[in-house]
Amino acid sequence: MLLLSALALLGSACDRTGGGGPLGPLDVDHADERDNTKLVETERPYVAPVDLDLDWALANALVPADKPSELVARIRIEAPDKLDLPRPPARVVLVVDTSASMQGDAIEGAKAAAIELVDSLADDDSFSLVVFHSQAQTLMSATLIGDESRAAAKAQIAKMQAWGTTDLAGGLGLALQQLSTAPASMATPDPKTGELAQAGPGMWVSNGPDPQVLERVVLLGDGVPNDAAPIASLAQQFAARGAAITALGYGLDYDEVLLASLAEQTHGQFRFVEKPEAVAALFREQVLHIQRTVASELRLGMGLGPGITLIEVVGHTSQWNPSLGRNEVALGSMFEGQTQELIVRLQVSPHNDGATVELSDLELSFNDVYTGTGQRFERSFMSALASGNVQAIAAGRDIEIARAGAHARTDAATLQVLSLARAGQLDEAKALLAEAVSWAKDSSKTLEDDKLWTQAEKLAALEPELRSLARQARQPVVTNVGYGPVGGGQPQPFPAQPSSPAGARAVKSVHADAYNNLHN
Structure with missing residues (x-):
């Protein structure tokens, strides 16, 4: 189950499949189609170029x-x-996992965090809200943020319910649709028809992305998707338009390899969040990053x-x-x-x-x-x-750079080990883990680096948890972390076995640390 953050909002709900409501099987709230809309152009002041x-x-x-x-x-x-530069406009799509596993504190924490995200956006940013459970639905279409639309967004957020399974692929598909739709302004209805006006920022006439508008998707998910097959193609489409996905893995049951791959392919960010109250802070962090992008x-x-x-x-x-x-x-x-x-x-x-x-x-x-x-x-x-x-x-050796290199190689090996395990290549995962731990411990002695030894010990401690991650894969994973040929084996057809909460927490924590060390 998963949650994505988003760009424009519209107080109505859209059913992706045409049946059932966005909030539950009995809740039906259809969005009106907006036709005959006009384009609103905006101007931006000149500023001196930024140097990196x-x-x-x-x-x-x-x-x-x-x-x-x-x-x-x-x-x-x-x-x-x-x-202290004028910030560019942003299109934010929030994608929230509202499957049954989000019941209780999780969904309430998601609601509170989503409201904070809406309050953090600047006027004239675009916001959309997408949820996914047994199906994916748009609760608010792309809408420019203002007083009226903030209130409408919060009303839609309050209606979110946790039920059903986890159609993550459907949620990502709707998020992509929202980025391809010109946002509407609730403050400027057509005086004759009452229709909402479409606004220019974020769209070319060909429905392509505007390079001066930042496109971001924020995803919060707590589980494994019903069907992961379409997700790689969707990630490529987000990447092609420059829309970064920030993937937030909530709890201890999500697929850390899958969520991190969404962030990596789109050059977004990945975070592990265990407690509902921490989600709001991560949402605020993402809005701040958007506002300070140079x-x-x-x-x-x-x-x-x-x-x-x-x-x-x-x-x-x-x-x-x-x-x-x-x-x-x-x-x-x-x-x-x-x-x-x-x-x-x-x-x-x-x-x-x-x-x-x-x-x-x-x-x-x-x-x-x-x-x-x-x-x-x-x-x-x-x-x-x-x-x-x-x-x-x-x-002539620079010990600081040598240590940084050793830490990075151990982080990369950690991600490869977990990826192999998730793909069902358990033997290959164990072989790479043993090789990487041995290399890191030897290097820690040569480099006199106690932190590297600790890093190796944390990786070694994951060995009993690898079977809990294993699943039968469609394609074998091939590794490339510099320890020799380890990958390429065939996936093993055994089901994942449950892990203890402490073991699952260790996997999520070590994985998140390794990913963020490499993608800082």
Whole structure:
């Protein structure tokens, strides 16, 4: 069961399938169709472009001259803080899991949090409310926020009931519909017909997204969906239009791998929340991030030098861009004061002693959400020095970067272990866990890092819980975390077995920490 946060609101309810009500099987409240609407254009003041800082550091500025070696780099991107800029308009869709497992404190906490989210939005932001249970329904269509629409939104939120199963895919489909619909203004009805006027921000005439409007979906879910098959395709559609999904996993029964994948594919955020009263704070955090967003569609390009091979960008997917001849990593958006760090593993071939090793050109492209002037760029160049002096190489190590690399690799292994287990590849999950724990403990000794040892111990403690996550999968999972070939086995056809609350809590906590360490 799951909850998504959203953009526009309209006090009426839409039934996705045409039968039954949005709140329960006997509640019927249909939304009126809005036709013959007019377009309202808005103007935004000029502001100076925003610059991001692009920096890098190496685990060692020296590499062996006479043999191949691996080099770890940390790439850091920082957004300026306290800019006091006019904020861009936002389209927020809140998607709430109202299945039966949300009964009691959970649904009441969701209602209170949703009301706080509505109160946190600025006037002229767009809000929509979607719920899903045995079917998915729109309780409020995309509506510009104002006094009238806030009251209407709260009235719809108050009607939410917990019943039925978990049609998450249907909820995501309706959220996508809401992002493709021009929001209406309850404050500007047509004087002749009484119809609500459609508003311009957020839409092109082709129904495509407006790059100057931030699209966000906030999802709150507490369970496993009825049918997960359509979700990957839906996530791709959100990503294609630049709409980030913030996925909030509530309680101890949700599929952490699935929810985190929604956030990762759309460059959103993922959070684990166990108590109903914590949901409101997370909703407020998301609205604050929206209001302070300074850059969107970040993409880091790496043009590798001669004799350099990219092993991996730890915990991230890199893609080869054949037209530019480089690897690229999509990073989503950034808000004021945010820092993103990437750990990159490079394979370096031998070079002449004393030679400058050209590691990689770096190019960061992004859209400045305030100016609307298109792409902006930050560039840098990474290099090291080849040395035949073993003592100098040992002395040149940057222990901080080396430790950061080890922590990131252990986090990535943790996510892969849980993904394998969720896919039913239990033997592969256990093998990777054992390999990763051994490597992390050995590295903790070499790096004199007690925190890394603790991280390894937490990963090791998940071994008894892996069977509780297992399910039969459609496709085997292939790992790529740098410990050798572990994945590719066939899923095992056994059902998941229940875990203890303490065990389930450990899985959710370790998973959330690992994900957020890598996607900061």
